[in-house]
Amino acid sequence: MWYRLLLKIHLQHPVKMGLIYVFISVVIAIIVVVTGEKSGRPNIVFIIADDLGWDDVSFHGSDQIQTPNIDLLAYSGVVLERYYSHCLCTPSRAALLTGKFAHHLGMQGYPLTNGEDRGLPLTEKILPQYLKELGYSTHLVGKWHSGNSRKKYFPNERGFDSFFGHISGYIDYYEYVLEETWDSGKVSGFALYRNFTPAWDVEGYITDVYTEEAVSIIKNHDVTKPLFLNIAHNAPHSGNQASLMQAPPEDVRAMRHVELPERRTLAAMLKKLDESIGNIVEALLNKDMLQNTIIAFVSDNGGMTTGDPDYSVNYGSNWPLRGFKMSPFEGGIRVVGLLWTPTLTHHLWKGRMHVVDWLPTLLKAAGADDIPDGIDGIDLWNQITTNADTSRNDIFEIDDYTGFAAIIAGDYKLVTANVSLSNSDYQGDDLRGVIGEAPPYEDTIRKSKMYSILEKIGKPFNMDNIDLREKIRVDCKGRERNSSTACYPLNGKVCLLNIKEDPCESTDLSELYPDLVKELTDRLKAEIESRVPRTAPVFRDPRAAPKLFNYTWTYFADYF
Template sequence: MAECLKTKLAVILLIVMTLGVRGESNVKPNIVYILADDLGWDDVSFHGSEQVRTPNIDLLARSGVALQRFYSHCLCTPSRSALLTGKHAYTLGMQGYPLVQSEDRFLPLNEKILPQYLKELGYSTHLVGKWHVGMCRSAALPTARGFDTHFGHRGGYIDYYEYTIEESWSSGTVSGYDLYRNETPAWDSTGYVTDLYTREATSIIEAHDPSSLLFLMVAHNAPHGGNDGAILQAPPDEVRRMRHIESQQRRILAAMVKKLDDSVGDIVKSLSDKGILNNTIIVFTSDNGGMTSGNSLNYGSNWPLRGIKMSPFEGAVRVTGLLWKANLNPVSRAWNGYMHISDWLPTLLHAVGADPPPGIDGFNQWDNIITNATSKRNEIVEIDDYQGFYMIISAEYKLITGSVIKEYSNYQGHDLRGIIGSPSPPSYVDVVKKSTMYSVLRNSGLEVNMADDEMRKRYKYKIDCLKRSEERDVSLCYPENGTVCLYNIIEDPCETKDISKLYPDIVQKLLQKLETEKNRTIPRILPLVRDPRSHPNQFNYAWSTWAEHIK
């Protein structure tokens, strides 16, 4: 009788857990979305990097689902606009060069965004970190757009210690403070900003009432580059731990990513300590690829993918992404379906039992991901009428036309991959075993198999391109003067071989589809005007909601 009762209870528990994962339970899950800034494909170890160890992020991917074909827009403001609205940035006028502090532009106020939907469902909503979709007017700020609280920076990035952001004006460099608690500058804040954001996030979790619902977005500054005078910043002791990396710049980048990974572990532990981890959906993504060189560089690497941030090539738009929930996926796997950052709004709404809104571009991918089914998405489009390029992926084919910046559209990062002999890189297994996430999983009964063959499975997330970099850089296709480049990105994920002349019918078909999307585009405001009335010296040397003060 006792054994029969145990069996029945086990079956009931399994059904409850399954219903909860599928968003069919009456108990809605909490949501924590962690967003990295300019994180390159090769900047995490679950993609195979031997330089940068990211055990907490890796274990989230291994005990959840790694999204192997997750796409964003190629820049931060467009990606965040798409994430929050479920719409492509070019349908909102938010595409192209990202917002600057002195620009009177913002995510249209008539657009309902993710925290507003979740507030209607009873969630408390908190943003920690970067906003970057409108900071010139109070009506465009996070606390006016559905977030109960905001602690972080409003613009594109800040200095990791001084919390300033600089702009280059015709009159010279202009600097201002940009760390805010809600509507007030957080003048009393001190410390490394990644740590500040981690402490704020864990404090919100610790103070949360477990009987209510939580939506927490942690939009890190890391590993975005800083102001020109101090592009890369990390605590010196963390940098010294990266002495196995040959490139000095890459050492600092690795230390920045290490602090980001620590933050992920601390946030997960806080959820576990609070007793709400098993009913929390965790998403981790980057907003776009790394910026290996050029403007606002951070020495991130998208290797072996082609291109960097600000380009339409895979290194800019195919980015790190994962989805985690307790008991979501008992066997580590990668989901290879197409997913776009605009899909998160309908996907997460479905996961909490709400119907996605009509008239958006995003697809609800929840069931497809958790059951390893085929993606609902077959196309991905990137339109940047500021730079003047247009890209479409349809099934296995990818077409690029218009004009690209060649310096951002080649292969970069291979010269940053060097490892020196002494000290050798830390053992991957040892790093994983010492990680916060490993302890959390063990304490939750979700221990990860640490056998050597299991550890080698991280390489299944790695992209291999057969040709060496020096061979690939010869005769690359760059669209210009009305020409196009066409690739089969399933067979050729590193975009080495232009096949446009072999498939003119496919080129025409994709150009027609692009034309349809161009007709949906709301033009980006041009030219970019840096309004002198925004100067921080008029607002106690902080970047302010200057536009509403214009008389």
């Protein structure tokens, strides 16, 4: 037998046997590199854009801002046609990480500021912790915004092996500072971190910086373990008041067909974001990981079309949807979403999905034996990948800080309490102007990295399928969009909307269906009673002042 021969050689020629062991180890290592992960679990790359509007990607139908790499991920993957999120960034990220609606965490409403001693509850087990138990290497690049006042709130203490990004809601694209307005005046601090340390040595446009970091993680990844890489871009969120919109000048000039200068800069910011997607997918291809990778791309909430600069206006368009960021109407919560794997054969899923569903869905995809109990998320993996009906029925948007609440139940939405009128009307159509003609869309698609990548993996894109975006485009079905006659829930008035037949939310049905109003009101009230209250005013702790910590935002509460 072979093992007796090895034993004889080992006893008689130990040095030779040592060389044989080394040779066998090298061969095994080569086999592992060539064939991929031992575990067989898929890599997961989850990419989040910040304040990306419904009409800010070209696969939703507009040629003004062209996003060919994102579009081809959508066309060759699955477009999540009715993907919903919370209407603000901290709530949506809390829901993603925990699988729970933000109002069950006390994280609903106005997002975290850097001067608050508050964070994602430490009692919650979050997505990277679950994945680490399955053997994943876990990394976060980009925005955290889930607590930074104490070291224990940082990503490294919550299941991520590494963190490189901004701890705040946004940063300047070149200087990496965040400015807040306190009662005492303006304060500003550096907010870019590598793990627990301010990354003072970094230079460059932050979208490129994050892309380079993500590509480096992929290049250096140990392929004997599955990878979970969460890339949470700053783009296209606005910067500080002094310089709201930022992009390299040459990229802004490349967008000269966009009429309005504010929108032109946003288009350049999205050009850089789209290039980032292409570079990340290319890195996966070069590492021979792409064929065993799940890629998700979503926005955290709707675009911020207009408003006071304090509220992060970025001139994103959710047209023709109604409302924008901070609103329970479709423009605030129905957002860009797609899922990609190399084996998908259908490309449009019409089922409802909410951000809370990602945790159980990705755990199922990763091969977890059990889905956690006590969460709001639903495992939709098989339903999405086989194009089956959704089991997600109810969706809630509860903000007891601002003072509104909404429920989506099947085809209907009920909006109650008091919404901000200026955030809930029809905006964005005036941002869509083009000077002359936009670049030919098909040419843009052919020149993209994703186009050549799909050819290299044996999944070439058929240009005949470019009409998929016509199937995705929201059709208001001839209904007039008029802000002056639209229903606004104020002073006891409720709005009942059929968002399937009336996706642009133009017609109130509350008087026509009083029994349905009562049913949904009762369900919404029961859900509100289950919330963890979030009614206290935002408190910006003076101990958090960056000047006390070498002009950085940091885990200030640990020092007192």
